[in-house]
Amino acid sequence: MKRFKGLLALFLVFILAFSLVACSTNTVTKQPDNTKSATEAVKTQFPLKITDFLGREVTIVKAPQRIVSLAPSTTEIIYAIGAGDKVVGVTDYDNYPEQVKNVPKVGGFKGPNVEAITAQKPDIIFASKLSGKEQMEALEKMGIPVVVLEATNIDQIYQSIKLIGEITGNDKKAEEVISNMQNKIKEISDKVKDLPKVSTFYLVSLDGNWTAGKGTFIDELINIAGGKNVADDVNGWAQYSIEELVKKNPDVIITSPHAGNVNDIKTMAGYKETNAVKNDKVFVISDDNIINRASNRIVLGLEEIAKFLHPEAFK
Amino acid sequence: MKIKKSLYFTAAFFILVFSAILSISAGAVEIPLQDVLNVFLGKGTEINKTIIFSLRLPRLIVSAFVGMGLSVVGTFFQGLLRNPMADPYILGVSSGAAFGATIAIILNLGIFGLSFMAFLSAILTVFFVYTISKTGTRVSMTTMLLAGIAVSAFISAIISLMMLLNHDQFSRIIFWTMGGFGLVTWNNVYVSAPIITVGSFIMYLFSRDVNAILTGEESAEHLGVNTEFVKKLILAIGSLVTALSVSVGGIIGFVGLIVPHIARLIIGPDNRYLVPFSGILGAVFLILADLFARVLLKPMEIPIGIITAAFGGPFFLYLLVRSKQKSERM
Numbered sequence: 085m086k087r088f089k090g091l092l093a094l095f096l097v098f099i100l101a102f103s104l105v106a107c108s109t110n111t112v113t114k115q116p117d118n119t120k121s122a123t124e125a126v127k128t129q130f131p132l133k134i135t136d137f138l139g140r141e142v143t144i145v146k147a148p149q150r151i152v153s154l155a156p157s158t159t160e161i162i163y164a165i166g167a168g169d170k171v172v173g174v175t176d177y178d179n180y181p182e183q184v185k186n187v188p189k190v191g192g193f194k195g196p197n198v199e200a201i202t203a204q205k206p207d208i209i210f211a212s213k214l215s216g217k218e219q220m221e222a223l224e225k226m227g228i229p230v231v232v233l234e235a236t237n238i239d240q241i242y243q244s245i246k247l248i249g250e251i252t253g254n255d256k257k258a259e260e261v262i263s264n265m266q267n268k269i270k271e272i273s274d275k276v277k278d279l280p281k282v283s284t285f286y287l288v289s290l291d292g293n294w295t296a297g298k299g300t301f302i303d304e305l306i307n308i309a310g311g312k313n314v315a316d317d318v319n320g321w322a323q324y325s326i327e328e329l330v331k332k333n334p335d336v337i338i339t340s341p342h343a344g345n346v347n348d349i350k351t352m353a354g355y356k357e358t359n360a361v362k363n364d365k366v367f368v369i370s371d372d373n374i375i376n377r378a379s380n381r382i383v384l385g386l387e388e389i390a391k392f393l394h395p396e397a398f399k
Numbered sequence: 400m401k402i403k404k405s406l407y408f409t410a411a412f413f414i415l416v417f418s419a420i421l422s423i424s425a426g427a428v429e430i431p432l433q434d435v436l437n438v439f440l441g442k443g444t445e446i447n448k449t450i451i452f453s454l455r456l457p458r459l460i461v462s463a464f465v466g467m468g469l470s471v472v473g474t475f476f477q478g479l480l481r482n483p484m485a486d487p488y489i490l491g492v493s494s495g496a497a498f499g500a501t502i503a504i505i506l507n508l509g510i511f512g513l514s515f516m517a518f519l520s521a522i523l524t525v526f527f528v529y530t531i532s533k534t535g536t537r538v539s540m541t542t543m544l545l546a547g548i549a550v551s552a553f554i555s556a557i558i559s560l561m562m563l564l565n566h567d568q569f570s571r572i573i574f575w576t577m578g579g580f581g582l583v584t585w586n587n588v589y590v591s592a593p594i595i596t597v598g599s600f601i602m603y604l605f606s607r608d609v610n611a612i613l614t615g616e617e618s619a620e621h622l623g624v625n626t627e628f629v630k631k632l633i634l635a636i637g638s639l640v641t642a643l644s645v646s647v648g649g650i651i652g653f654v655g656l657i658v659p660h661i662a663r664l665i666i667g668p669d670n671r672y673l674v675p676f677s678g679i680l681g682a683v684f685l686i687l688a689d690l691f692a693r694v695l696l697k698p699m700e701i702p703i704g705i706i707t708a709a710f711g712g713p714f715f716l717y718l719l720v721r722s723k724q725k726s727e728r729m
Contacts, residue, residue: 192566291504291513292574293581293700318699323574325427326581327450328698342567345509352510353453353584357445 148208155212160379235378276310285334290344309390463682468595470681473655486656487641495524521642577702578649606670
C-alpha cells in the first residue's frame with residue numbers, strides 16, 4: 085500500500101512537471117501571440133474599476149495572482165477561462181474540475197471561514213450572495229477586494245464569465261468560452277425550435293414533491309430545449325400539488341439522482357396517471373451540478389434535457 | 400349536563416362531516432361541486448376521478464385519523480403525566496422519528512423506507528426512554544418525562560450533526576420534520592386507519608382508570624386501579640399510535656398539545672367524554688389544516704406543521720384568555 089502511494093505521488097509529480105513543461109513550451113512557441121495578449125492586457129488596466137452583481141463598485145488595484153472563489157460555479161468558470169492555476173481557496177462544495185480537489189478549502193456549509201481565507205493571502209475574493217455579509221465586510225476592511233457574482237439566468241452567466249475574464253486578464257479566453265456556449269445553445273435551439281413544445285415536470289425531491297418553478301435555471305433550460313415547464317405557475321423552488329400535476333399531465337418527467345427512487349415515482353398515485361409514466365418518459369439527469377450551477381457547463385445540462393424531450397432531433 | 404354534552408358531540412360530529420365534504424371539494428385543482436358529485440355517482444372525467452379517489456380521499460382519511468390519534472394520545476399523556484405541557488412527542492417519539500427519517504433520506508431509501516425507518520426509530524427511542532426510567536417493575540412518570548427530554552436533546556444534536564455533514568440533504572430533512580400529507584396513498588390508509596382506531600379504542604377502555612390516576616396514583620390504587628398496568632399499556636399503545644402517525648405525516652406539532660386542552664375547556668376533564676371529543680376535534684383540526692396547506696398558496700403546498708402552529712397557537716391563546724375572564728367573573 086505504501087509503495088503504491090509512493091508510486092502515485094511520483095506519478096502526480098511527473099504529471100505536474102509535464103504540465104509545467106507544457107506551459108513553458110507554449111509560451112515559447114507562441115511568442116508572437118504573447119505580445120498580442122500583452123497588448124490586450126493593457127486593455128485591462130489596473131487599478132480596475134468594475135461593478136459586481138450587487139451593483140457595488142469594486143476597485144482592483146493590481147492584477148490578481150491569488151484568487152479565492154466562494155462558489156463552485158465561479159470556480160468552474162475560473163478554470164474554464166484558464167485562470168485555475170491562480171486559485172488558492174475554494175469551498176467544500178467544489179468538485180469540478182478534478183484539480184480543484186487539491187485546492188485548500190476555506191469555507192463550507194456554515195459559510196466562509198475568514199481566518200482560513202486570510203491565511204491564503206488572496207488578492208481577490210469571488211463571493212456569492214450566500215457568502216455571508218459580515219464575513220465579506222470583514223475581509224474588505226482588510227483591503228481584499230470582494231466581487232459578488234450571482235447569475236440567475238444564462239445571460240447573467242455570460243456576464244459573470246466576462247467579468248471574471250476581465251479581472252483575471254483572460255478576456256480573450258472568456259470570450260471564447262462565451263461564444264462556445266452561445267454556439268452550443270444555438271445549435272440545440274435550432275434543432276428543436278420547429279418541434280412541438282413538450283410539457284415537462286422537473287422533480288427536485290419526491291418527499292414533499294419539490295419542483296423547480298419560474299426563475300430557476302431548470303425552467304430556462306426546459307424552455308430552450310423545446311419544452312414547457314408545467315410548474316411555471318410557481319416561483320423558484322416549491323412543493324408542488326400532486327393534484328395540479330395530474331391535471332397538467334406532463335409528457336416528460338425529469339429528475340435528479342438525489343430526488344428519490346425512480347420506481348417510487350412510477351408507482352406513486354397521481355404520478356402513475358401521467359403520460360410521462362405511462363409512456364415510460366421518466367428521465368434522470370446524469371449530474372445535478374450541470375443544471376443548477378451558474379457555470380459554462382450548463383450547456384451540457386441543456387443538451388441532456390433537449391435529448392430527453394426531443395430524442396428524434398438528436399439521432 | 401348530559402344533554403349539554405350530547406349536544407356538543409352532535410355539533411362536533413356535524414362539523415367533522417362538513418369539513419370532510421369541504422376538504423373533498425376544494426383543492427389545488429378547482430372541481431365544481433356538480434363534478435364532485437358526478438365522480439361519486441360513477442360519472443365524471445378520468446382526471447377528476449383520479450384527483451378525488453386516488454389523491455384527495457386517502458389524504459382526507461389519513462389526516463383525520465392522524466389528527467384523531469395524536470389528540471387522543473395527547474389527552475391521555477396529559478392525564479397520565481399530570482402535566483399540561485405533555486404531548487404525544489414528549490417521550491421522544493418525534494426526535495426518534497426524525498432520526499430515522501434523516502438516516503433514510505441520507506441513504507436515499509425511498510418513500511416506504513423513510514416511513515418505516517421513522518416508525519422503527521421512534522419506537523426504539525421510546526423503548527429506550529422507558530427502559531432507563533424503569534426501577535424494578537415501576538415506572539416513575541417524572542423520570543420518564545425528564546429522560547424523554549434528555550434523549551430528545553441528544554438525538555437532536557446527532558441529527559444536526561448529520562445534516563451538517565450531508566448539507567445537500569439539509570432542506571429535505573428540515574421539510575420532512577415540518578410534516579405534510581402530500582404523498583399519502585391508499586396504502587397509508589390501510590395501515591394507519593385500523594391501527595389508530597383500535598389503539599385509540601383500547602386506550603379509551605381505560606379512561607375511567609386514568610380519571611382515577613388524575614387524583615393521584617396512590618388514591619387510584621386504593622380505588623382498585625392497577626396503575627402500573629394502566630400506565631404501561633397507555634404508554635405503549637400511545638407511543639405506537641404516535642409513531643405511526645409521525646411516520647405517515649411527519650412531525651405535526653401542536654395538535655396533540657392543543658386539541659386536548661381545547662376539548663377540555665369545552666367539555667370538561669372527565670376522560671370518558673373528553674377522549675372521544677378530543678379525537679373528533681383533532682380530526683377536524685387536521686382536516687382543515689391540511690385543506691389550508693393545499694389551497695392557501697396553490698399550486699404550491701405549505702408544510703402542515705406551519706399551519707397547525709400558526710392557526711392553533713393564536714386560537715388557543717384566545718381560549719385561554721376567555722376562560723381566564725370567565726373564571727374572574729365568577
